[in-house]
Amino acid sequence: MGFWYFLMLLIGGWLVIRALFKKNTNGLLRIGTLVVGGLLIALGLFMFQDGSAEIVADLLNL
Secondary structure, eight states, rough: OOOHHHHHHHHHHHHHHHHOOOOOOHHHHHHHHHHHHHHHHHHHHHHHTOOOOOOHHHHHOO
């Protein structure tokens, strides 16, 4: 499962870098891309932590 979390980190990082350095996008699209990229990075880092599977299972009532 760690591969998928690492992939989320890479995609999130790519989205953030793309939003910061691409010049031909409007402000709303740039902010949306930054938010989605930031959320992917945060989720990937959270899922790498010990005990995160239990927290997610509790949240989803599994």
